[in-house]
Amino acid sequence: MSEELLRDRENWLARWREGRIGFHQDTPSPLLVECWERVGAPEGSTVFVPLAGKSVDMPWLAEHGHDVFGVELASLAVEQFFAEQRLEAKVEETPKGALWRSGPIALLCGDVFALDAQDLAKCRAFFDRAAIIALPRGLRQRYAREVYAQLPRGCVGLMVTLEYPEHEKQGPPFSVREAEVRDLFESDWTVDVLVRREILAYQASWRNEGVTALHAVAYRLQRR
Numbered sequence: 001m002s003e004e005l006l007r008d009r010e011n012w013l014a015r016w017r018e019g020r021i022g023f024h025q026d027t028p029s030p031l032l033v034e035c036w037e038r039v040g041a042p043e044g045s046t047v048f049v050p051l052a053g054k055s056v057d058m059p060w061l062a063e064h065g066h067d068v069f070g071v072e073l074a075s076l077a078v079e080q081f082f083a084e085q086r087l088e089a090k091v092e093e094t095p096k097g098a099l100w101r102s103g104p105i106a107l108l109c110g111d112v113f114a115l116d117a118q119d120l121a122k123c124r125a126f127f128d129r130a131a132i133i134a135l136p137r138g139l140r141q142r143y144a145r146e147v148y149a150q151l152p153r154g155c156v157g158l159m160v161t162l163e164y165p166e167h168e169k170q171g172p173p174f175s176v177r178e179a180e181v182r183d184l185f186e187s188d189w190t191v192d193v194l195v196r197r198e199i200l201a202y203q204a205s206w207r208n209e210g211v212t213a214l215h216a217v218a219y220r221l222q223r224r
Protein backbone atom coordinates (compact mmCIF):
# COMPACT_ATOMS: atom_id res chain seq x y z
CA MET A 1 0.00 0.00 0.00
CA SER A 2 1.37 3.47 -0.90
CA GLU A 3 2.56 5.93 1.75
CA GLU A 4 -0.08 8.41 0.60
CA LEU A 5 -2.95 5.94 1.01
CA LEU A 6 -1.68 4.74 4.39
CA ARG A 7 -1.43 8.33 5.67
CA ASP A 8 -4.86 9.20 4.33
CA ARG A 9 -6.46 6.13 5.91
CA GLU A 10 -4.85 6.93 9.27
CA ASN A 11 -6.20 10.50 9.12
CA TRP A 12 -9.75 9.27 8.54
CA LEU A 13 -9.60 6.71 11.32
CA ALA A 14 -8.31 9.41 13.69
CA ARG A 15 -11.16 11.71 12.68
CA TRP A 16 -13.72 9.07 13.59
CA ARG A 17 -11.97 8.28 16.88
CA GLU A 18 -11.90 11.97 17.79
CA GLY A 19 -15.41 12.73 16.52
CA ARG A 20 -14.18 15.26 13.90
CA ILE A 21 -16.97 14.42 11.47
CA GLY A 22 -18.30 17.82 10.46
CA PHE A 23 -19.03 16.37 7.00
CA HIS A 24 -21.86 14.23 8.41
CA GLN A 25 -25.40 15.49 7.79
CA ASP A 26 -28.50 14.35 9.64
CA THR A 27 -30.73 14.80 6.60
CA PRO A 28 -30.34 13.47 3.05
CA SER A 29 -28.09 15.48 0.73
CA PRO A 30 -30.16 18.19 -0.95
CA LEU A 31 -28.53 17.54 -4.34
CA LEU A 32 -29.34 13.82 -4.07
CA VAL A 33 -33.00 14.60 -3.42
CA GLU A 34 -33.04 17.21 -6.21
CA CYS A 35 -31.15 15.28 -8.88
CA TRP A 36 -31.61 11.55 -8.34
CA GLU A 37 -34.61 11.21 -10.65
CA ARG A 38 -32.69 12.92 -13.47
CA VAL A 39 -29.85 10.44 -13.07
CA GLY A 40 -32.17 7.71 -14.32
CA ALA A 41 -30.75 4.84 -12.30
CA PRO A 42 -32.50 1.58 -13.23
CA GLU A 43 -35.39 0.80 -10.90
CA GLY A 44 -34.34 -1.48 -8.06
CA SER A 45 -30.67 -1.32 -9.04
CA THR A 46 -27.87 -1.63 -6.51
CA VAL A 47 -26.27 1.73 -5.76
CA PHE A 48 -22.57 1.81 -4.91
CA VAL A 49 -21.88 4.40 -2.18
CA PRO A 50 -18.11 4.80 -1.86
CA LEU A 51 -16.61 6.38 1.29
CA ALA A 52 -20.04 6.07 2.80
CA GLY A 53 -19.45 7.22 6.39
CA LYS A 54 -22.73 6.84 8.27
CA SER A 55 -24.60 8.77 5.62
CA VAL A 56 -28.38 8.93 5.80
CA ASP A 57 -28.28 9.03 1.99
CA MET A 58 -28.09 5.23 2.19
CA PRO A 59 -31.52 4.78 3.82
CA TRP A 60 -32.89 7.46 1.46
CA LEU A 61 -31.75 5.41 -1.54
CA ALA A 62 -33.19 2.25 0.04
CA GLU A 63 -36.52 4.01 0.57
CA HIS A 64 -36.45 4.84 -3.14
CA GLY A 65 -36.38 1.17 -4.04
CA HIS A 66 -32.64 0.56 -4.35
CA ASP A 67 -30.29 -1.92 -2.82
CA VAL A 68 -27.27 -0.12 -1.41
CA PHE A 69 -23.65 -1.24 -1.34
CA GLY A 70 -21.69 1.19 0.81
CA VAL A 71 -17.99 0.95 1.54
CA GLU A 72 -16.49 2.61 4.59
CA LEU A 73 -13.07 2.23 6.15
CA ALA A 74 -13.90 3.16 9.77
CA SER A 75 -15.57 0.47 11.87
CA LEU A 76 -16.81 3.24 14.21
CA ALA A 77 -18.76 4.77 11.33
CA VAL A 78 -20.28 1.43 10.37
CA GLU A 79 -21.29 0.62 13.95
CA GLN A 80 -22.77 4.10 14.44
CA PHE A 81 -24.69 3.86 11.18
CA PHE A 82 -26.59 0.71 12.15
CA ALA A 83 -27.09 1.86 15.76
CA GLU A 84 -28.40 5.32 14.76
CA GLN A 85 -30.66 3.93 12.05
CA ARG A 86 -31.89 1.32 14.55
CA LEU A 87 -31.19 -1.45 12.08
CA GLU A 88 -30.31 -4.97 13.14
CA ALA A 89 -27.43 -6.15 11.01
CA LYS A 90 -25.97 -9.52 10.18
CA VAL A 91 -22.20 -9.38 9.93
CA GLU A 92 -20.24 -11.66 7.65
CA GLU A 93 -16.43 -11.74 7.45
CA THR A 94 -15.25 -11.48 3.83
CA PRO A 95 -11.74 -11.20 2.33
CA LYS A 96 -12.41 -7.44 1.85
CA GLY A 97 -13.62 -6.82 5.41
CA ALA A 98 -16.72 -7.24 7.56
CA LEU A 99 -19.88 -7.01 5.48
CA TRP A 100 -22.81 -5.66 7.51
CA ARG A 101 -26.26 -6.29 6.05
CA SER A 102 -29.72 -5.17 6.98
CA GLY A 103 -32.55 -5.47 4.45
CA PRO A 104 -31.56 -3.64 1.27
CA ILE A 105 -28.47 -2.02 2.81
CA ALA A 106 -25.06 -3.68 2.80
CA LEU A 107 -22.11 -1.77 4.22
CA LEU A 108 -18.62 -3.17 3.81
CA CYS A 109 -16.15 -2.09 6.45
CA GLY A 110 -13.07 -2.00 4.24
CA ASP A 111 -10.85 -0.10 1.85
CA VAL A 112 -12.50 1.11 -1.34
CA PHE A 113 -9.16 0.69 -3.14
CA ALA A 114 -9.27 -3.06 -2.49
CA LEU A 115 -12.47 -3.59 -4.50
CA ASP A 116 -12.41 -5.45 -7.80
CA ALA A 117 -14.84 -5.77 -10.69
CA GLN A 118 -16.49 -8.80 -9.12
CA ASP A 119 -17.25 -6.87 -5.91
CA LEU A 120 -18.94 -4.13 -7.98
CA ALA A 121 -20.54 -6.25 -10.71
CA LYS A 122 -24.07 -5.74 -9.39
CA CYS A 123 -23.76 -1.96 -9.01
CA ARG A 124 -25.63 -0.43 -11.94
CA ALA A 125 -25.63 2.93 -10.15
CA PHE A 126 -23.54 4.98 -7.72
CA PHE A 127 -23.77 8.02 -5.47
CA ASP A 128 -20.59 9.94 -4.63
CA ARG A 129 -21.01 12.66 -2.00
CA ALA A 130 -18.05 13.91 0.04
CA ALA A 131 -16.14 11.00 -1.47
CA ILE A 132 -14.01 12.04 -4.45
CA ILE A 133 -13.57 15.45 -2.80
CA ALA A 134 -12.39 13.73 0.40
CA LEU A 135 -9.29 12.41 -1.39
CA PRO A 136 -6.09 14.34 -2.17
CA ARG A 137 -5.22 14.78 -5.86
CA GLY A 138 -2.94 11.74 -6.19
CA LEU A 139 -5.53 9.42 -4.67
CA ARG A 140 -8.28 10.91 -6.87
CA GLN A 141 -6.40 9.62 -9.90
CA ARG A 142 -6.16 6.16 -8.37
CA TYR A 143 -9.83 6.38 -7.34
CA ALA A 144 -10.90 6.97 -10.95
CA ARG A 145 -8.51 4.41 -12.43
CA GLU A 146 -8.72 1.67 -9.81
CA VAL A 147 -12.21 2.00 -8.32
CA TYR A 148 -14.53 3.62 -10.89
CA ALA A 149 -12.85 1.63 -13.65
CA GLN A 150 -14.23 -1.55 -12.00
CA LEU A 151 -17.86 -0.48 -12.31
CA PRO A 152 -19.84 -2.23 -15.06
CA ARG A 153 -20.61 -0.69 -18.46
CA GLY A 154 -23.84 1.30 -18.43
CA CYS A 155 -23.46 2.15 -14.73
CA VAL A 156 -24.91 5.58 -14.02
CA GLY A 157 -24.66 7.86 -11.04
CA LEU A 158 -24.46 11.16 -9.30
CA MET A 159 -21.19 12.78 -8.19
CA VAL A 160 -21.22 15.91 -6.06
CA THR A 161 -18.11 18.11 -5.91
CA LEU A 162 -17.11 21.44 -4.41
CA GLU A 163 -15.16 24.17 -6.17
CA TYR A 164 -13.36 26.97 -4.34
CA PRO A 165 -10.07 28.87 -4.71
CA GLU A 166 -7.64 26.16 -3.58
CA HIS A 167 -5.21 28.51 -1.82
CA GLU A 168 -8.00 29.78 0.48
CA LYS A 169 -8.57 26.53 2.39
CA GLN A 170 -6.79 23.30 3.16
CA GLY A 171 -8.79 20.20 2.28
CA PRO A 172 -10.50 17.88 2.86
CA PRO A 173 -12.89 18.62 1.36
CA PHE A 174 -10.73 19.40 -1.66
CA SER A 175 -11.72 21.62 -4.53
CA VAL A 176 -12.26 19.41 -7.59
CA ARG A 177 -12.94 21.48 -10.68
CA GLU A 178 -14.93 20.46 -13.73
CA ALA A 179 -11.75 20.23 -15.83
CA GLU A 180 -10.36 17.62 -13.42
CA VAL A 181 -13.60 15.61 -13.37
CA ARG A 182 -13.57 15.56 -17.17
CA ASP A 183 -9.89 14.67 -17.26
CA LEU A 184 -10.39 11.77 -14.82
CA PHE A 185 -13.56 10.32 -16.28
CA GLU A 186 -14.30 11.42 -19.83
CA SER A 187 -12.30 8.65 -21.47
CA ASP A 188 -14.74 6.03 -20.13
CA TRP A 189 -17.75 7.97 -18.88
CA THR A 190 -20.20 10.46 -20.35
CA VAL A 191 -20.07 13.46 -18.02
CA ASP A 192 -22.93 15.96 -17.71
CA VAL A 193 -23.30 18.82 -15.26
CA LEU A 194 -26.81 18.71 -13.77
CA VAL A 195 -26.48 21.59 -11.28
CA ARG A 196 -23.82 24.19 -10.51
CA ARG A 197 -24.77 26.23 -7.47
CA GLU A 198 -23.15 29.07 -5.51
CA ILE A 199 -23.47 27.99 -1.85
CA LEU A 200 -21.14 30.33 0.04
CA ALA A 201 -24.11 32.35 1.32
CA TYR A 202 -25.22 29.30 3.35
CA GLN A 203 -21.75 28.36 4.66
CA ALA A 204 -20.81 30.78 7.45
CA SER A 205 -17.84 28.66 8.61
CA TRP A 206 -16.30 28.79 5.12
CA ARG A 207 -16.76 32.56 4.95
CA ASN A 208 -15.18 32.88 8.40
CA GLU A 209 -12.17 30.92 7.14
CA GLY A 210 -11.76 33.52 4.38
CA VAL A 211 -13.11 31.53 1.44
CA THR A 212 -14.43 33.97 -1.18
CA ALA A 213 -16.29 31.64 -3.58
CA LEU A 214 -17.85 28.20 -3.17
CA HIS A 215 -19.85 26.17 -5.65
CA ALA A 216 -21.43 22.75 -5.35
CA VAL A 217 -21.59 20.88 -8.64
CA ALA A 218 -23.68 17.78 -9.35
CA TYR A 219 -22.62 15.58 -12.26
CA ARG A 220 -24.37 12.71 -13.94
CA LEU A 221 -21.82 10.15 -15.06
CA GLN A 222 -22.62 7.17 -17.25
CA ARG A 223 -20.11 4.50 -18.10
CA ARG A 224 -19.88 3.75 -21.83
Ligand SMILES: C[S@@+](CC[C@H](N)C(=O)[O-])C[C@H]1O[C@@H](n2cnc3c(N)ncnc32)[C@H](O)[C@@H]1O
Pocket residue numbers: 008009012013023024025050051052053054055071072073074077110111112113129130131134
Ligand atom coordinates in the same frame (compact mmCIF):
# COMPACT_ATOMS: atom_id res chain seq x y z
C1 LIG B 1 -15.87 13.11 4.06
S1 LIG B 1 -16.40 11.58 4.65
C2 LIG B 1 -17.94 11.42 3.76
C3 LIG B 1 -18.85 10.36 4.27
C4 LIG B 1 -20.19 10.27 3.54
N1 LIG B 1 -20.04 10.14 2.11
C5 LIG B 1 -21.06 11.45 3.85
O1 LIG B 1 -21.54 12.09 2.90
O2 LIG B 1 -21.29 11.73 5.04
C6 LIG B 1 -15.32 10.44 3.85
C7 LIG B 1 -15.41 9.04 4.40
O3 LIG B 1 -14.59 8.17 3.65
C8 LIG B 1 -13.98 7.22 4.51
N2 LIG B 1 -12.78 6.73 3.80
C9 LIG B 1 -11.63 7.41 3.60
N3 LIG B 1 -10.78 6.67 2.88
C10 LIG B 1 -11.40 5.49 2.61
C11 LIG B 1 -11.02 4.33 1.91
N4 LIG B 1 -9.81 4.21 1.34
N5 LIG B 1 -11.92 3.32 1.81
C12 LIG B 1 -13.15 3.43 2.39
N6 LIG B 1 -13.56 4.52 3.07
C13 LIG B 1 -12.69 5.54 3.19
C14 LIG B 1 -13.70 8.01 5.77
O4 LIG B 1 -13.56 7.18 6.91
C15 LIG B 1 -14.94 8.91 5.85
O5 LIG B 1 -15.95 8.33 6.61
